[in-house]
Amino acid sequence: MTLKSRTKIVDLLKKGEVGTEVVAKGWVRTRRGNKNVAFIALNDGSTIHNIQIVADVAVFGDDFLKEVGTGACIKVVGTLVESPGAQQPVEVQAKSIELYGKADPASYPLQKKGHSLEFLREIAHLRPRTNTFSAVLRIRHAMAFAIHKYFNDKGFFYIHTPIITGSDAEGAGELFRVTTLDINNPPRKENGKVDFAEDFFGKESKLTVSGQLEGELAALALSEVYTFGPTFRAENSNTPRHLAEFWMIEPEVAFYDIEDNMDLAEDFLKYLIRYALEHCKDDLEFLNKMWDKELLERLNSVASISFERLTYTKAVEILEKADVKWEFPVFWGADLHSEHERYLVEKHFKKPVILTDYPKEIKAFYMKLNDDGKTVKAMDVLFPKIGEIIGGSQREENHEAITKRINELEIPMEELWWYIETRKFGTAPHSGFGLGFERLLLFVTGMGNIRDVIPFPRTPNSCEF
């Protein structure tokens, strides 16, 4: 028998092998009992549920059992039996217990009672051992897996786009610099500016804010691709919806117009939500009970309802007619603020909304210009509670049009020569979008703060662990 030999608690609880000897390993959640018998709730992270270990005090001794308290890690060999208690189908009558690691009860920070999410963030090294956080992590895994499954089943190829980039032309926010220069004494040019020709790459380099531009290069060869990787924004954003380091999914598809793009986005989101409802039932029920009483109802609703689709122009008309005093004025050409988006999703339509055809001035250079010359084929998917969960567009594939737009916005053309060349050689209509993975998880788990759906959040002034 090797060290890894054990039955996972999720399998023990399926009640398959009653009467047989089993080995369970895990971390003690609580211990209670009397002078004759101790009950140990054991969890190994395979499920939200614990297995109850029953240990006779006469066999194991009071002093030993005292060490098997909250937080300790143990190996238990015993018989799986039907439980006389009402709250669990089976339990393990312990024959032997090996203490892998004790946890001093006076200093172990996790109690059997609940903690605030703020406190748990301060002990991110231990919070995976809580019910809430282990549930979130299992759902996070399930969603990552479902994303790959969805695209793989549809014949999309997973493209690894670079994390270090030499271009900052995408315009999606402030970038983190990557350098090997001595920041206390960098080489300088005659004009006093830092000489990045002497840096590792011979030029300035940054952490990527998006894999989209490279994804487009791949789509214009492999037709259907997606990226799924970390992205970095050095914005000083302090909100429950922003991270400095987050994961993004970016499908990019040749021969898709904006309608196809919207169909893909809606189908994709519904698939993921249905996958969670089907595969993460116990964890979602726990989160529903613990944090968000409307979670399951909301997930079921969004999974089946048809998203509302309308143009930016129509949305502005609705907002202008609305009997609401806006903090930010609404007029054609103004960017929509979260109060406007929330009104459309939560009050007016009461379901997810896809807004399209925004004024070109408030959108990025790569979006395809409409025939009206004023709007671009952009699409934002707005969700209840979250706001913008997806942003995407049909891309400008016309060489003349995209160089004109780049010049208008005074984006340095020489940094994008490779991107522009795809429009020169065998260009094709294509579309894509970006989905923030943690924003998806906020919606699926019902958690209120994005720092609680990623194991180790990076935010301004916070890079512990």
Next chain:
RNA sequence: UCCUCAUUAGCUCAGUUGGUUAGAGCACCUGACUGUUAAUCAGGGGGUCCUAGGUUCAAGUCCUAGAUGAGGAGCCA
């Protein structure tokens, strides 16, 4: 970055109009209990009231500045 609020025991939080020795629940320790279910019951230990100034006979409480956290806004995914 801006606005608002918060910071008191390991955790969650009370603390009245500025007034004696700062409290509770949980956790922890000791004991009781023949199968518990966030076990229960009894007892015990535990405090730089975020920090630095200030006002006052007297400050956890009022004022100023700062630190940290949270919510809202902006930026966005």
